Amino acid sequence: MLSLSSFRLWAAGAALASLACSPALASETVIEFVVNGAKVVGTLELPDGMAAAPVVLLLHGFTGSRDELAIKDTDEGVFSRTARLLAEKGYASLRIDFRGSGQSGGTWADTTYSGQIADAIAAVDWLKDNASVDGKRISIIGWSQGGLVAAHAAKARPEVRSVSLWAPVVDPMYSFSSLLGADTVTKALASTPDTAITVKLPWGAETTLKASYYHELPTTSPVAAAAGYAGPLQVIVGTKDTIVAPQPASGQILLNYHDGPEELLVFETDHVWDAFSGPQTLDQKMVPSALAWFESHP
Secondary structure (H helix, E strand, O other): OOOOOOHHHHHHHHOOOOOOOOOOOEEEEEEEEEEOOEEEEEEEEEEOOOOOEEEEEEEOOOOOOOOOOEOOOOOOEHHHHHHHHHHHOOOEEEEEOOOOOOOOOOOHHHOOHHHHHHHHHHHHHHHHOOOOEEEEEEEEEEEOHHHHHHHHHHHHOOOOOEEEEEOOOOOHHHHHHHHHOHHHHHHHHOOOOOOEEEEEOOOOOEEEEEHHHHHOOOOOOHHHHHHOOOOOEEEEEEOOOOOOOOOOHHHHHHHHHOOOOEEEEEEOOOOOOOOOOOOHHHHHHHHHHHHHHHHHOO
């Protein structure tokens, strides 16, 4: 779920299927695996000259895709750039399109939290079995709705070494009632699971999801997932975030129920890490902070 005051710019950026990524110090391969009969497509990025590097799984947000939001004054998205920066520091990465998003199979209207969580768990398992990375040193970055998914994937696969959640959705009912409209949520909760519901998003675009998505709003708990993961958990939030709010209180909730190594980082930034202004926040704060967390919990 990526947004700011300039929603229309975001929508245009998120519609890009793929963004160029510098090949320096890294190699990219498009991979796929199957979950419940539909393919999940991802980009595996490997640092040059390293065998079986530690690897980071990148999980995108609501209506996003694996390269993520286009960054002003670059030819990269937030996650394609993150992958390159990780590779430059010796970390492999896998960024996936959830089913129904990007180049993966399925349809967007069938998206559910449980479906995306299944995709993420399958991605962890794929990495565990892939000889080109160190399957015993898997970490996860999840952004916004991808943060919700990441918390659940880590709970399901506690062998994940460490997790960094970027502006994660903590209370789905609250956040998506604000984004999609309380009346829409009420209508969807009273509808049969296959009912298609179209809503206009705050930035002007329309999206259609079946009521099954909404039915999982009150039953999906990132807080409970965080409580069930004993590994190192980092949460990074921005004081200017108006999408997952209020901050930093929202981010702190996860740590209140997490029992294990943890930290909350609070930056003066928005939900998209100032991507509409340029790459500085991503380059100087987000990626270095996540890297420091992964390196301190190898």
